[in-house]
Amino acid sequence: MNDGAAATVTIVVADDHSLFREGLKELLTTVPEFSVVATACDGDQALEQVECHRPDILLLDVVMPGHSAAAVVERTRELSPMTRTVILTMHDDTALLQELLLLGAAAYLVKNMARDELVAALTTVVHSSGNVLLSVPQGTIRALDRRSPDVEAPSPRELGVLRLVAKGMTNRQIASWLHLSEATVKRHLTNLYAKLGAVSRVDAVRRADALGLLDIS
Template sequence: MDVSQPDERSIRLVIADDHTLFRQGIRELLGGVPGLDVLAEGATGDEAIALTAQFRPDLLLLDVEMPGPGPRAVLRRVAQINPHTRIVILTMHEESVLVHELLKRGAAAYLVKTIACDELVAALRSVCRDQSSVLLRISRGTFEGLDQARPETNPLSAREHEVLCLAAEALSNTEIAHRLFIAEGTVKRHLTNIYAKLGAVSRIDAIRKAAAARLLPAIDDDDQPSRHPPPAVLT
C-alpha cells in the first residue's frame, strides 16, 4: 500500500478492540505509517473512555462489541471528555439501524473490517483533514437500508428523549437525575410529559410505544454501566 505521504502533523490515535491479535496487528500496521502516532490500545469500553481521558487523541478507532459500556455510551462519554476526539467505528457489524444510530450520535466514520489497509489509512487521514464529512465503508445493502433505519418524527423534546433513553437502559429516576445533572423532581416531570405525548400509562408502556415508533435506539447489554471496577489502562 502507498503510505509514503505523511500529514503535516502526526495524527494521534487510540485503538479499542477486544480481539487481541487483531488489535495488536492494527497497532503494528498503523504504527509504521508516517504521520500516524498510535498512543495506546484498549480492550473494553471502559478502557476506550479512560484512554481518551488520559491521552485526548485526535482519533479513537472503536469496535462496537466489547466488554463494558457499548459504543453508544462510549460515544457519549468521549464527546463529554474531549469533543475534539473523532471516533472511527471499525467493526464486523454493519446493520443499518446500528450504522444510522452511531453516525447520528457523532461517529465520524463507519468502516467494516473487510476494508483494505490503504483504505483504512486514507480514511483516518480524511477524517482528520475534513471534520465536516462522514465516511462510510459498508455494503450496498446496508447503505440502502439507511433510509428505513431513520426514526419517525420525534414528538419528544431533546431532554425528554434523553430521559426516556436512560429510562430504557433501566436507570432509576435518581440515577437519571445524577447522569443528567438535574433534580429528581425534574426527571419525574419529564416522564409525565413523555407519558402524555406518547399516550402511555407507565414507564414500561412509554418505552414500548417509543420503541414501536422507532424513537429509541436498540439497547444492548454493552450499553449498561459496567458493574466491575475499570480495568487497568493498556499502553
C-alpha cells in the same frame, strides 16, 4: 490534529482481540502521519485512554467487554469533544449503524477493507470534521435509506421548543416564551422523544443536533 513541527494524527485503538489490536497498531505505526498513543481491550479502558490522551481518533470495535460501543461513543463526546470516533467492525447492522451515527460516531468502517482504504478513511475523518464517512456494503446503505421514511420528522414547533431546551430553558420558561401552556410544551417534548428515539431532554438535543436539525450557534 495536534500541533507540532510535523502534523501528527494521534490514535487510540480499542479492540478486545489482542492479535488484531496489536496488528492494527503495527499497521498504523507504518504511516508517518499517524501515532498510536494507546490501546484498549474493552470499553472501560477505551474511555480511560480517551480521557488521558484526548486523541484525534478513537478507533473502536463494536463488540467488547465493559461499556457498550454506544456508551463509549456518547461518553467520548463529553470527555474529548475534538476526538473523532471511528467504528471498525465486522458488523454491518443497519440499526446499530444508525444508532452510533446519531450518538456522534464520525465513521463506520468494516474490517475487511484494505490497508490503503483504512489509511485514507482515517485521514479523511481528521480533515473533514463536519462529515460522516461510511464504508459498508451497498445493501446496508439501501436499508438505511429505507428506514428513513418510517421516522416522522419533528415539526417546526417541536424543533422550536427543542432549541429553547438546548439554551437551558425550563418547561415553564419555554411555555412563557412561546405563549403556550406547560402541558403543551411537555406534549411537544414527548412527541420529540418518540420521533428521535431519545430518552431525555439532553439526549433529544444531542440526537437532533447530530441529524442537523438544530441551529443553536
